Amino acid sequence: MWSISATVFRREGRIMATLVTGGTGFVGANIVRELARAGHEVVSYDVAPADELVRQFVAEWEGGITFVQGDIRDREGVAGLANSHVIDKVIHAATYTVNQRDLEVERGRDVIGINVEGLANVLELARIAGVRRFVYVSSGAAYGLAAGTDQTYSEDMPAAPDSMYGITKYAGELITRRYGELYGFEQASVRLSTPYGPMERVTGHRAVMSALYQWTGQVARGEPLSVQAESFAPDDGRDYTYAVDTARGLQAILDAPELPHDLYNLTTGVWITYREILDAISDLVPRSDPRPVSAADTAAARARASVPSRGPLSAHRLRQDLGWQPEFDLRAGLADYLQWRRESEFTA
Structure with missing residues (x-):
């Protein structure tokens, strides 16, 4: 028998839980919070493990969070969660993010192991646990780059991934859909645009940090903004989305009474240029005007080179189906992010 009190579900008297894989990572920690x-x-x-930075980030709500350390490639370890917890819903955010060809060559097997085999283990847990809804965190990389930067990418466009990461994310969407069909649970795949914000940091599965991470780190440390002119075309950019909005959008999909579709883009849908980002940081932090540098190998330049340009994702379907709207525009997101970096003393 099912009963509900506020947002807490119970099955046979036991409180039901939502599983978040990758819950101490960049996007995952925002989802958990x-x-x-x-x-x-x-x-x-x-x-x-949930280190001091993670626990500080979720401190206000940590009483409702259980951290379990384990590898999604460990089939028995993942399945064992069904014995220790009553899993009702899942957001599968664990992933190996690789955007550079040299890392694809070096770590391709690991990308497949985590992004495909690990997903299969979590889907098996969902089947065993009898979950009601499974949300798979995919990526705009599933679209590939064939349409170029002038195209807005809607969910009706064909997927054409052209990287190991994008290929595995698209494969994950198809596998998730088929599992839901075979075993009778609701599922949705969510293609994220480019997130930025709190908890982005170097981890074992994220080695190249975004340009926004590099630039906000510079001003948080009191350093001048250093921009390699050769690597950053001022009018190039991405559809950056603040990580808090990303997490709240995923929660909206997880908790919606009904889902008219099983594939959504999660994005502001707004193309943001590097010029706009640097101008916003300069406005928010006095005396932080960008300083051109000519060094051939800055961290921000490596971040830029690792993310090929594509057009923005369309936000129309998610807004139409669920009424979701992002709460942070660029300036508000950067202000909140900079405040978090200062308050958490995370200036790496």
Whole structure:
């Protein structure tokens, strides 16, 4: 028998939980915090432990969070979660993010192991646990780059991934859909645009940090903004989305009474140029005007080179189906991010 009190579900008297894989990572930690804030009992499963930075980030809601350390490639370890917790819903955010060809060559097998084999283990857990809804965190990389920067990417466009990461994310969408069909649980795949914000940091599965991470780190440390002119075309950019909005969008999909579709883009849908980003940082932080540098190998330049340009994702379907709207525009997101970096003393 099912009963509900506020947002806490129970099955046979036991409190039901939402599993978040990758829960101590960049996007995952934001998901865990937003779900706990919304009243979910959350089980975070990640190969990395919940370190001091993670626990500080979720401190206000940590009473509703259980951190479990484990590898999603460990089939028995993942399946064992069904014995220790009553899993009702899942957001599968664990992933190996690789955007550079040399890393594809070096770590391709690991990308497949985590992004495909690990997903299969989590889907098996969902089947065993009898979950009601499974949300798979995919990526705009599933579209590939064939349409160029002038095209807005909607969910009706064919997928054409052209990287190992994009290929595995698209494969994950198809596998998730088929599992839901075969075993009778609701599922949705969510293609993220480019997130930025709190908890981005170097981890075992994220080695190249975004340009926004590099630039906000510079001003948080009191350094001048250093921009390699050769690597950053001022009018190039991405559809950057603040990580808090990303997490809240995923929560909206997880908790919606009904989902008219099983594939959504999650994005502001707004193309943001590097010129706009640097101008916004300069406005927010006096005396931080960008300083051109000519060094051939700056961290921000490597970040830029690792993310080929594509057009923005369309936000129309998610807004139409669920009424979701991002809360942070560029300036508000950067202000909140800079405040977090200062308050958490995370200036790496």
